[in-house]
Amino acid sequence: MKNHLWSLLSVLLVASCGPQDQPKETSTSFEQTWWKEGILYQIYPQSFKDTDGDGFGDFQGIIEKLDYIESLGITMVWMNPFFESPLVDNGYDVADYRAVLPRYGTMDDFQQMLDGFHQRGIKFVLDVVVNHSSIDHEWFKQSRSSRDNPYRDYYHWWPAENGEPPYRHSLFDPEGAWEYDSLSNAYYLHTFAEEQPDLNWENPKLRQEVYDIMKFWAEKGVDGFRMDAFQFASKDTTWPEFPEGHEKDFIKWYGMRPQLHEYLKEMYHEVLEKYDVFAVAEGAGSTFEDAHKLVDADRQELQMAYHFESVDMSRTPDGYELADFKEVFTKWDSAFAENGWIAIFLSNHDNARLVNRFGNPDPEFRTPSTQMLNTFLLSMRGTPFTYYGDEIGMTNMDMPKIEEYVDVEAKGKYKAALAAGEDMERFMEILNYSSRENGRTPMQWDDSENAGFTTGTPWKRVNENYLEINVAAQEKDPNSILNHFRKMAQVRNENPVLVYGNYELLQKDHPTVYAFTRTLEEEKMLVLLNFSEENSSITLDEIGDLDQIVINNYPDLDTSEGSITLLPYQAAIVKIN
Numbered sequence: 001m002k003n004h005l006w007s008l009l010s011v012l013l014v015a016s017c018g019p020q021d022q023p024k025e026t027s028t029s030f031e032q033t034w035w036k037e038g039i040l041y042q043i044y045p046q047s048f049k050d051t052d053g054d055g056f057g058d059f060q061g062i063i064e065k066l067d068y069i070e071s072l073g074i075t076m077v078w079m080n081p082f083f084e085s086p087l088v089d090n091g092y093d094v095a096d097y098r099a100v101l102p103r104y105g106t107m108d109d110f111q112q113m114l115d116g117f118h119q120r121g122i123k124f125v126l127d128v129v130v131n132h133s134s135i136d137h138e139w140f141k142q143s144r145s146s147r148d149n150p151y152r153d154y155y156h157w158w159p160a161e162n163g164e165p166p167y168r169h170s171l172f173d174p175e176g177a178w179e180y181d182s183l184s185n186a187y188y189l190h191t192f193a194e195e196q197p198d199l200n201w202e203n204p205k206l207r208q209e210v211y212d213i214m215k216f217w218a219e220k221g222v223d224g225f226r227m228d229a230f231q232f233a234s235k236d237t238t239w240p241e242f243p244e245g246h247e248k249d250f251i252k253w254y255g256m257r258p259q260l261h262e263y264l265k266e267m268y269h270e271v272l273e274k275y276d277v278f279a280v281a282e283g284a285g286s287t288f289e290d291a292h293k294l295v296d297a298d299r300q301e302l303q304m305a306y307h308f309e310s311v312d313m314s315r316t317p318d319g320y321e322l323a324d325f326k327e328v329f330t331k332w333d334s335a336f337a338e339n340g341w342i343a344i345f346l347s348n349h350d351n352a353r354l355v356n357r358f359g360n361p362d363p364e365f366r367t368p369s370t371q372m373l374n375t376f377l378l379s380m381r382g383t384p385f386t387y388y389g390d391e392i393g394m395t396n397m398d399m400p401k402i403e404e405y406v407d408v409e410a411k412g413k414y415k416a417a418l419a420a421g422e423d424m425e426r427f428m429e430i431l432n433y434s435s436r437e438n439g440r441t442p443m444q445w446d447d448s449e450n451a452g453f454t455t456g457t458p459w460k461r462v463n464e465n466y467l468e469i470n471v472a473a474q475e476k477d478p479n480s481i482l483n484h485f486r487k488m489a490q491v492r493n494e495n496p497v498l499v500y501g502n503y504e505l506l507q508k509d510h511p512t513v514y515a516f517t518r519t520l521e522e523e524k525m526l527v528l529l530n531f532s533e534e535n536s537s538i539t540l541d542e543i544g545d546l547d548q549i550v551i552n553n554y555p556d557l558d559t560s561e562g563s564i565t566l567l568p569y570q571a572a573i574v575k576i577n
């Protein structure tokens with residue numbers, strides 16, 4: 001975040017407004033920087049590419065695929081945790097923040113991979129998991145060993161002689177967030193699994209340890225930090241009782257607690273401002289105001305955040321409404337039209353696959369609908385976060401039986417549903433559709449055994465559709481999802497209007513078409529997305545003259561008879577004069 005890297009771009013903008021409102025001219029200045037202009041590709045390292053035959057991805061596998069990654073046109077990579085870990089939550093339970101898990105390779109392999117990214121102009125974002133550690137971390141081993149151990153206050157403890165601690169909800173453990181530990185006759189807090197004890201951010205020593213760890217990785221050359229579950233780091237240590245049922249509003253009660261901003265400011269001064277790095281928060285609080293407090297430049301805290309409202313809208317096989325989709329993205333855009341910056345995503349390692357969630361996975365529509373969604377992602381304001389496999393339209397798995405699930409979250413939810421006497425058939429139907437395991441299957445490279453991911457036994461079953469959906473097949477097809485992604489990435493990289501331009505929603509109530517413009521000074525682009533499997537027509541009065549088609553996932557765009565007719569899941573961007 002070195003200041004000399006920032007330059008000011010003053011642009012005249014038309015303020016965001018609904019189609020009925022009168023556009024008003026406002027003058028806004030944006031700070032231009034690489035992490036706003038970039039496209040981020042998320043790699044789940046366990047499932048990307050295995051080179052030593054143990055069925056588990058590794059650094060050398062990523063090194064082997066560096067040219068492929070570069071060919072996508074992406075400019076940043078975020079990798080899920082690869083630190084020493086017992087893998088109770090696939091690496092989100094860190095046992096040593098300075099060591100890499102040997103199954104991924106050595107620190108030298110890591111460095112070789114990092115250099116490989118940098119040689120290709122790709123920045124690297126580290127996953128920083130410091131709301132909690134693993135129970136196997138040395139800090140926790142010390143902390144639990146006795147009440148007067150110097151590491152005791154690295155975690156939150158409640159002495160058993162004070163009675164039961166006030167109820168705290170756990171996202172993964174149906175029995176709640178306090179775990180009794182007989183070693184010191186006390187309870188420790190864990191917002192996630194019981195093997196993930198929460199670190200005590202109220203302790204300045206712990207905070208310094210974390211800053212040192214971040215500096216350790218910044219010195220190695222990482223360019224950014226993704227702050228895992230960080231909105232939960234601060235706790236109200238007076239431990240008030242929370243009202244019954246409060247957990248339904250989890251972020252409101254557990255997120256953004258009293259001292260969070262103090263800690264983030266300290267982190268900014270201790271770490272972020274000393275390097276050319278940025279930090280992105282997982283989660284953005286529960287209001288726009290919360291989100292602004294995290295990311296507005298003058299706050300000197302974080303630089304970017306991502307919210308969950310988009311993925312929250314489609315967690316069951318019943319689908320979602322396009323009207324809600326437009327509303328969510330439009331309101332977040334307008335809330336950040338002048339200040340602050342957000343990331344845009346539709347899928348990641350905690351979610352089902354993009355095409356199942358928001359598109360149409362039927363073979364007939366899989367290609368255009370994934371292309372349409374990738375066009376959307378890469379044409380919005382905000383830094384696009386795209387997830388490995390979505391560039392080729394990888395789909396959900398079919399996992400109807402709970403025995404096949406390895407994920408700690410899925411198992412916890414199953415237990416909780418059983419205990420609550422829920423309809424388990426419906427529960428499994430929803431889990432099968434929405435489970436994050438869907439998004440963690442091995443990357444489908446080609447049609448050889450195990451999709452070219454490993455020569456051994458993959459840690460997770462490969463999706464059987466790899467024979468049709470794989471990189472090698474799509475490389476050969478100029479109209480594939482993969483090649484469309486590349487074209488679209490190039491369009492974004494070459495057109496600052498898609499990065500900084502003002503967004504305006506058109507025909508808000510159109511039932512099947514999402515149409516909007518992006519405008520930056522004299523440049524204007526019209527984005528047209530058909531979210532349905534039927535042809536859809538839209539009439540856009542006073543839009544100006546349609547000029548050059550910048551990208552289109554069909555050979556033509558029908559603009560005859562005064563309206564535009566889009567084919568099933570057609571996505572096109574057109575310059576406007």
Ligand code: GLC
Binds near residue numbers: 129192228229
């Ligand atoms: C975040 C991660 C998720 C993990 C959880 C606990 O939400 O994205 O994968 O299970 O934090 O670390």
